[in-house]
Amino acid sequence: MIIKVNNLVKRYDDLIALDHFNLEVKEGEIFGLLGPNGSGKTTAINCILSLLKYDKGTIEVYGRPMAPDAYDIKRNIGIIMQNVAVFDELTVYENIDYFCGMYIKDKKKRRELVEEAIEFVELDSFRKFLPKKLSGGLLRRLNIACGIAHKPKLIILDEPTVAVDPQSRRKILEGIRKLNDDGATIVYTSHYMEEVEEICTRIAIMDKGKVIALGTKDELKGMINSGEKITVEILEHNPDILEGVRSLPNIVSAEFNDNMLVAKSRRGKNNLSALLEYLRSSQINVGRIYSEPPTLNDVFLEITGKELRDHA
Amino acid sequence: MQVYKALFKIIHKNLPQITIYIFSFLVVAVIMSNVGSNPANADFSETRVNIAFFSYDDSALSDGLESSLSNITNMIDIPDDREKLQDALFFREVEYIVRVPKGFAEDLMKGKDVKIEKIAVPGSVSEVYLDNVINKYINTAKMYISNMKGLSDKQLTDFVMKDLEQKAEVKLIRKVEEVSKSQKVGYHFNYMAYSLFAVLILGVSTVMLVFNKKDLRNRNLCSPITPKSMNTQLILGNLSYAVLAWLIMIMPSLFMFGSFMFTAKGMFFLINSLVFSLSALCISFLISILVKGPGAISAAANVISLGSSFISGVLVPQELLGSTVLRIGSFTPTYWYVKSNNIIAGMTELTLRNITPVLYNMLIVFGFAVASIAVALVVTKQKRTA
Numbered sequence: 235m236i237i238k239v240n241n242l243v244k245r246y247d248d249l250i251a252l253d254h255f256n257l258e259v260k261e262g263e264i265f266g267l268l269g270p271n272g273s274g275k276t277t278a279i280n281c282i283l284s285l286l287k288y289d290k291g292t293i294e295v296y297g298r299p300m301a302p303d304a305y306d307i308k309r310n311i312g313i314i315m316q317n318v319a320v321f322d323e324l325t326v327y328e329n330i331d332y333f334c335g336m337y338i339k340d341k342k343k344r345r346e347l348v349e350e351a352i353e354f355v356e357l358d359s360f361r362k363f364l365p366k367k368l369s370g371g372l373l374r375r376l377n378i379a380c381g382i383a384h385k386p387k388l389i390i391l392d393e394p395t396v397a398v399d400p401q402s403r404r405k406i407l408e409g410i411r412k413l414n415d416d417g418a419t420i421v422y423t424s425h426y427m428e429e430v431e432e433i434c435t436r437i438a439i440m441d442k443g444k445v446i447a448l449g450t451k452d453e454l455k456g457m458i459n460s461g462e463k464i465t466v467e468i469l470e471h472n473p474d475i476l477e478g479v480r481s482l483p484n485i486v487s488a489e490f491n492d493n494m495l496v497a498k499s500r501r502g503k504n505n506l507s508a509l510l511e512y513l514r515s516s517q518i519n520v521g522r523i524y525s526e527p528p529t530l531n532d533v534f535l536e537i538t539g540k541e542l543r544d545h546a
Numbered sequence: 547m548q549v550y551k552a553l554f555k556i557i558h559k560n561l562p563q564i565t566i567y568i569f570s571f572l573v574v575a576v577i578m579s580n581v582g583s584n585p586a587n588a589d590f591s592e593t594r595v596n597i598a599f600f601s602y603d604d605s606a607l608s609d610g611l612e613s614s615l616s617n618i619t620n621m622i623d624i625p626d627d628r629e630k631l632q633d634a635l636f637f638r639e640v641e642y643i644v645r646v647p648k649g650f651a652e653d654l655m656k657g658k659d660v661k662i663e664k665i666a667v668p669g670s671v672s673e674v675y676l677d678n679v680i681n682k683y684i685n686t687a688k689m690y691i692s693n694m695k696g697l698s699d700k701q702l703t704d705f706v707m708k709d710l711e712q713k714a715e716v717k718l719i720r721k722v723e724e725v726s727k728s729q730k731v732g733y734h735f736n737y738m739a740y741s742l743f744a745v746l747i748l749g750v751s752t753v754m755l756v757f758n759k760k761d762l763r764n765r766n767l768c769s770p771i772t773p774k775s776m777n778t779q780l781i782l783g784n785l786s787y788a789v790l791a792w793l794i795m796i797m798p799s800l801f802m803f804g805s806f807m808f809t810a811k812g813m814f815f816l817i818n819s820l821v822f823s824l825s826a827l828c829i830s831f832l833i834s835i836l837v838k839g840p841g842a843i844s845a846a847a848n849v850i851s852l853g854s855s856f857i858s859g860v861l862v863p864q865e866l867l868g869s870t871v872l873r874i875g876s877f878t879p880t881y882w883y884v885k886s887n888n889i890i891a892g893m894t895e896l897t898l899r900n901i902t903p904v905l906y907n908m909l910i911v912f913g914f915a916v917a918s919i920a921v922a923l924v925v926t927k928q929k930r931t932a
């Protein structure tokens with residue numbers, strides 16, 4: 235076990251930021267910590283890094299208790315903070331060299347590693363730039379390069395894609411996969427469920443300082459009652475069919491959205507074919523058909539009764 | 547040494563702002579040295595100072611003093627009226643006023659302590675010179691009185707006059723030149739307090755503000771660097787910066803005053819300024835903990851360096867400042883630094899007794915350093931637990 239967190243409790247005065255929070259991260263996985271803003275992701279990460287004192291619980295990293303002076307543990311962690319933490323006065327190259335130098339003393343080796351990191355985040359043409367001159371996406375990539383240059387075995391990324399353009403986001407996600415392929419264990423926090431679904435092998439969904447669900451994305455989706463969402467284009471508009479669709483077994487709801495019939499199903503087999511069978515037998519001509527499996531948002535919605543989506 | 551290196555890169559980025567203060571110091575130093583140079587170096591007999599002489603003692607000894615002073619000064623005729631004299635001093639109509647009290651000769655011959663009242667424009671070259679002439683006159687008289695019993699007032703005066711004519715002049719002029727030079731060096735070093743303080747506050751605060759930024763601090767705490775190593779590098783970095791700043795600031799003095807800086811007096815000026823630099827460094831460190839942003843830094847640098855300079859006698863001589871101002875000034879190391887510079891500048895001889903107050907002042911300046919660090923530690927501790 236790379237990280238093991240047991241019953242962690244962290245309070246800020248009256249607010250309980252972490253409420254008996256548990257976490258186990260295994261070697262080689264991309265572990266996702268998914269939760270809305272304020273659910274306690276950063277607090278959990280900062281506790282794991284010994285940046286915050288906590289009220290209760292235990293934290294082990296690499297099988298040893300984590301503490302502010304556990305330098306041999308820290309040496310093997312790469313950290314990408316939610317807030318970009320670089321020196322405004324240092325160039326891209328100097329920044330990466332500074333942070334890499336905290337871990338790697340050998341100058342020659344460090345130069346190679348810094349070069350590799352620059353190449354990795356594709357900042358080669360910006361190496362002499364000051365952070366102020368970088369766009370949001372490039373700045374995030376610099377932040378990542380500073381965290382991973384020393385090739386740590388465990389990499390923790392706290393919302394590395396906030397306020398990032400789609401292209402940089404793509405690059406960042408691909409990069410994380412690649413780091414994982416090269417053998418690093420990844421802990422990835424985000425409030426974007428699409429990202430977490432895309433790259434994480436295991437996911438913990440957080441709300442109000444607690445892990446409310448844990449598993450692979452398929453396991454998570456299997457935990458809930460909702461099944462796929464079926465959307466069918468109805469060529470002749472006929473309000474009567476709603477009644478019929480709703481009476482089908484396993485269909486929870488059915489609505490018209492313009493000429494699109496949107497039906498939500500319960501978890502089960504053959505929901506789509508049953509619906510199509512009904513439409514055909516009612517001699518209703520259909521156009522395009524979509525079927526979407528449940529999302530992590532559905533999982534979150536079903537467990538907490540609220541949306542995970544970022545409406546901001 | 548990542549932290550140490552980063553520290554200097556941060557300073558490097560802020561160099562333009564820092565250089566302004568070094569440059570302004572250079573300009574002022576050069577201007578001041580040119581303004582002050584002529585009267586001091588010229589042949590002394592050509593630049594006679596205006597003095598006022600009042601004698602309330604009807605004696606040959608008093609007359610003798612008057613005549614020996616009249617040989618080297620212009621005696622101005624003004625009434626002995628407090629207000630008139632103050633005006634005259636202020637407008638430099640006279641630079642020195644001597645008042646011989648009644649019974650001066652008699653007391654002197656009885657071996658009593660005599661006092662000649664004098665008022666002078668503070669810190670002027672002529673003051674030192676004339677003090678010397680008068681002291682010499684009285685001391686010579688005392689010497690004759692104690693060695694030759696029964697001399698009359700007239701005989702005594704003759705002896706003294708003859709004696710002084712022979713040897714005093716040459717030796718005194720040399721001393722006066724020396725004093726006037728060290729006075730100039732003194733001004734130079736006094737003014738340095740302002741720039742040095744500003745440069746240190748700017749540099750140290752800028753650096754510490756960066757390292758104390760919450761996100762960067764946390765990021766640094768994640769890395770396997772011990773707090774001890776971190777702090778050592780920061781202290782070493784700031785110390786190097788202070789010494790470097792000091793070296794740059796004393797450079798002009800080496801060019802302008804040359805070999806003088808390698809005399810004992812010159813050395814004391816240098817040591818005094820180094821001690822002041824270290825004290826200013828520690829105060830800058832305290833300020834860096836208290837200020838919030840870059841804007842506050844330059845404000846603090848200006849207000850504190852300029853303010854302390856003003857109330858401590860850098861811009862206006864300490865003699866001309868009110869006692870309340872000076873009392874406030876004494877709560878800054880600048881005051882004690884300037885005081886030391888003035889003492890060193892005014893010394894005609896370097897003796898342990900002369901230099902003791904300087905050492906004592908240095909100790910006070912050093913005390914400011916210790917106190918600021920102590921306060922800084924308390925403040926950081928409180929911040930951490932808050």
Ligand SMILES: Nc1ncnc2c1ncn2[C@@H]1O[C@H](COP(=O)(O)OP(=O)(O)O)[C@@H](O)[C@H]1O
Nearest residue numbers: 246249251269270271272273274275276277278
């Ligand atoms: N320094 C702090 N003082 C008080 N409350 C805080 C502090 N930091 C975070 N919180 C609160 O703790 C909760 C969890 O915050 P955070 O861990 O930042 O969430 P996330 O990273 O998931 O967005 C939030 O309600 C936040 O307001």
Ligand SMILES: [Mg+2]
Nearest residue numbers: 275276316393
């Ligand atoms: Mg967060």
